[in-house]
Amino acid sequence: MRQIIELQQQLLPDLLEVMRKRYSILNQVQLSDLIGRRTLASSLSMTERVLRAETDFLKSQGLLEIHPTGMRISEAGRELLEQLEPFYTTMFGLSELEEKIQTAFGLPQVIVVAGDSEQSVQTKRELGRAACQVLRKVMEPGDVVAVTGGTTIEQVANQLTTSAPLKTNWFVPARGGLGESLDYQANTIASTMAKRTGANYRLLHVPDHLGEEAYASIMQEPNIREIVDVIRSARIVVHGIGDAKVMARRRRLKPELLDAMTRDGALAEAFGYYFDREGRVVHQMQTVGLRLDDIVKTEVVIGVAGGKSKGEAIAAVMRFGHNDVIVVDEAAALEIVSIIEQEQSH
Structure with missing residues (x-):
């Protein structure tokens, strides 16, 4: 072609x-x-x-x-x-970016959409639409799908449609909620996805960040334990990727903890874990929901993120090595390819 x-x-x-x-x-x-x-x-x-x-x-x-x-x-x-669509990605040089990223990180599938989602609402919608296509292809009857929060995953939820109701499927939040806009919380996104596809959903009404005692206490509750078991049984996870410092501030982490994470080289955040440049976990939150062990065992993990400023963070999470599909915009893809080329030249 x-x-x-x-x-x-x-x-x-x-x-x-x-x-x-x-x-x-x-x-x-x-x-x-x-x-x-x-x-x-x-x-x-x-x-x-x-x-x-x-x-x-x-x-x-x-x-x-x-x-x-x-x-x-x-x-x-x-x-x-x-x-x-296949012709379009080749015409814009996007398929070349996809191949470079796929080869560098050994990923089964990479999808790049044109534009920069930090500059254009339309590009962010396009990211959501592309992720919807991936999700529809991999979903099977009876699947549990766990989703994280964030503005990009909200776009996935807002555009998810199916030709027939998914009566045997479940959408669940991957973790508790952040103390931010309700629209972007995992609970809201899971319920939106379920309502738009005729599927079922369960919600997790607990804070995202808990102390050891509060965590131990909450996990004793039978209702919480039951929904956590459902979340941890998810066959598919759809998650966003954040800049470590931005996410730490949004979660109102203490300044000394933020300083320690910076010293440890935290660059990226995904599903409550903070990763350094090599994809190593340098900090984790005591959170009710999906744990790293669950992510590693999950059959299909779909990462969705965009914007030039997220390039390094996306690369760090890909080095962690447990994404099956990554959906990014052109601005992030160009930044990631630039990082790859710099490393190869050294």
């Missing part, structure tokens, strides 16, 4: 540019569900005049629906985007 694209670029460079433009329009409309022309033009950095000509063409092809309230993608448009 790459060879065909290179030949097309030599013979018909304009054709690829037109394809890229129309693909971007359809993709943006799909991510937005319903969007006005002015908003769409602004998000694509395109003039309204140019956009009008393109959207009129896409409508004439039956790929877009234009209503008084805005534009929607048609079913035919959705199918076309799905079929074009």
Whole structure:
């Protein structure tokens, strides 16, 4: 496929540019569900005049629906985007990034979406959509899926749909809640995923960070013990990846603990564990829910993260070596590849 694209670029460079433009329009409309022309033009950095000509063409092809309230993608448009996806990743050079990361970390699957989710809400939605596709492919009847919190995993939850209700599946939080916005907590995300797919869910109403005595006491409660057993039986885990310092501050860890973690080289946080550059655990939280032993034994672990600033953190968690699929944006992927190349040159 790459060879065909290179030949097309030599013979018909304009054709690829037109394809890229129309693909971007359809993709943006799909991510937005319903969007006005002015908003769409602004998000694509395109003039309204140019956009009008393109959207009129896409409508004439039956790929877009234009209503008084805005534009929607048609079913035919959705199918076309799905079929074009492999071609699109090659066209934008994303498949090359995927291969480099996959080879360097020995991962079964890497997915890179275009853009930078720290700069664009649409890219963050695209991350969520790509992770949804992975999750739908690996889910089987009766599966328990454990999910962590965070704004990226919230995007996964908001876009998860299925053709038929998942009556035998369960969504559960991987851990207790952070003391932050309810929208981003694992409990909220698990219940959203269940409601959007017709599945079942269980919630874990305990704080994320506990002292030894509080942890021992809570784990004596039969109801808590029961839900923790369900969480630890998860066949699939979907998790975000955070910067260690940012996550430690959000969890209001004591300054002396934060200093100790910094001295130990903590770079990344995932499922309540803090990792250094080599993927070694340098700090862990006393938390009710998934433990590292459970992650190691879990059949499918899907990591979802984006943004240039997260590149080092994502690389650290990948070195831990227990992700089966990683879904990242282009900005993070470029940073990760840069880290790989630096290491190889030394």
